[in-house]
Amino acid sequence: MRAYVVRHDDHGRSSRWEEVPDPSPSAEGVIVRVRAAALAWSDVLQMEGTYAGAVPDTPFVCGHEFAGEVVAAGSEAGYALGDRVFGFLPSPAAFAEYVAAPARCVRRTPDELADTDAAAFTTSFLTADAAMVTVGGLTPGRSLLVHAAAGGVGRSALQLARAYGTELILATAGSPSRRTAAEASGAMATADYDDFPDLVLEHTRGRGVDVVLESVGGDVFDLSARVLAPLGRLVTIGASSGTPPRRLKLPLLWQRSISVCGIHIARLLGDHPEVLQPSWKRLLSLLPAGRIRPEVGLTVSPADLAQGIEALRGRTVDGRVVIDFTGGVPV
Ligand SMILES: NC(=O)c1ccc[n+]([C@@H]2O[C@H](COP(=O)([O-])OP(=O)(O)OC[C@H]3O[C@@H](n4cnc5c(N)ncnc54)[C@H](OP(=O)(O)O)[C@@H]3O)[C@@H](O)[C@H]2O)c1
Structure with missing residues (x-):
């Protein structure tokens, strides 16, 4: 599959779409075909290597937030093929055609929420x-x-x-x-x-x-x-x-x-997701009623991801930057 990978070589850090191995399913997880992903300020800092929190070792696939369709589900995951889900990965891997996610990191996407909005919800x-x-x-x-x-x-x-x-x-x-x-x-x-x-x-x-x-x-x-x-x-x-x-x-x-x-x-989702349950309960009660909506300020194709990064750096986007995967990723 194709994924957006950060590498560090003699010329410094660089990022690009490249071929990586497909993710493997686990009994308690799902494989999601990514329809949309969201770019956060922390993703930009992780790409640069200046993030004040944990910066993954290079090479790594960027991105934490995604939405899409379940294409493989482990026997204990509680999801079926074709389920629409959105999620957040504690470690980056979301800017890719497919994502492997533990079931605790995904939620069913409400019918009224487009994938581009769902991807931008969690962070x-x-x-x-x-x-x-x-x-x-x-x-x-x-x-x-x-x-x-x-x-x-x-x-x-x-x-x-x-x-x-x-x-x-x-x-x-x-x-x-x-x-x-x-x-x-x-x-x-x-x-x-x-x-x-x-x-x-x-x-x-x-x-x-x-x-x-x-x-x-x-x-x-x-x-x-x-x-x-x-x-x-x-x-x-x-x-x-x-x-x-x-x-x-x-x-x-x-x-x-x-x-x-x-x-x-990200730390809480990874290590102590139970402390976030009251937040999820409040949020999921407001969402179907339309009382809260992700505000997407810019949608880019995977080929134009650099444009989204520059817009965040330039502080010109009101709301979130979302990557729409439905037109495919650069080969
Ligand atoms: N702790 C957590 O769990 C957690 C989770 C998510 C996000 N965050 C943090 O929350 C913040 C917001 O995240 P976000 O993804 O929603 O980003 P964002 O707010 O869309 O982008 C960062 C914003 O910071 C403002 N800013 C102020 N001084 C800046 C400077 N010198 N350079 C660049 N931007 C500056 C800018 O708004 P103006 O142009 O209006 O000043 C910019 O739009 C980030 O610091 C992020 O790391 C933390």
């Missing part, structure tokens, strides 16, 4: 829900600040916050057009990464917000800790800026009665 919505609700303790009536809100996780977080009855939803994004996109997804007021402390203090009458979903890092992280309300929680999920937090001193936590927490969806 965005599962991360946003688990970070804001399970870890951040977001409940109806509370206030929330979502950073990088025009991106994949950000827009899903805004949709969920609306659906969960969050009283005040504030957001940041890197340009006026991206702030407009965040407002379209549910942000009640927006600011850029320098001005958000003023926005928070103005809208909370100086009290601060209850929950911050933080994925930018650097000064954004440090400033976010300073605009938390008493007992507020800052949930860190990444550092898209490439700069880790620099200034936060732990005494601030007890001085201001605030908490800093983190979550890593």
Whole structure:
């Protein structure tokens, strides 16, 4: 089969479509013919080798999220040939014609969800829900600040916050057009990464917000800790800026009665999927009613994957980048 492989040689890292062995089925897993896959910011960093989490050894097949059709099912998998499924792999392997996935990593695709939307569901919505609700303790009536809100996780977080009855939803994004996109997804007021402390203090009458979903890092992280309300929680999920937090001193936590927490969806899906069950339950109850929808900002063919990578790098995509496999992969 064909797959998008990252290699490292004397000239550095490079990625391309090439022939790799077909995946092998297991008793508790399925083989899925991929119809669509989604590209996340962490995939781009893994390709570059700059991801702050685990970077796989080269060569490796990129991508974690996919949707498609079951073409082989193990005797204990609980799926049948032809079932439409979507999934997330804890280790990358999704940008390929076929994917082998343990049954715990896939779900049946609801009839009303296209494969291109289903592929973009898990990273965005599962991360946003688990970070804001399970870890951040977001409940109806509370206030929330979502950073990088025009991106994949950000827009899903805004949709969920609306659906969960969050009283005040504030957001940041890197340009006026991206702030407009965040407002379209549910942000009640927006600011850029320098001005958000003023926005928070103005809208909370100086009290601060209850929950911050933080994925930018650097000064954004440090400033976010300073605009938390008493007992507020800052949930860190990444550092898209490439700069880790620099200034936060732990005494601030007890001085201001605030908490800093983190979550890593791939690790949890791989090692402790049970802790994500409450998130799945909430999400799958909202999905059929149409109350949440993956927001796909760009769809590319496998041959144009580089265009999708550049769009994410250039911060020009509002929502997710999806790869549509239905036209075939480059030979
Ligand atoms: N911990 C987890 O389990 C988990 C799971 C999924 C994602 N994440 C993290 O969550 C973040 C969002 O992921 P995503 O896939 O949905 O990506 P994304 O939000 O679609 O893209 C990253 C966004 O970060 C913002 N950004 C701010 N400063 C940036 C900079 N210096 N360079 C590039 N981008 C910058 C950009 O928005 P603006 O242009 O509007 O600033 C950009 O669109 C990433 O940090 C990712 O690693 C973590």
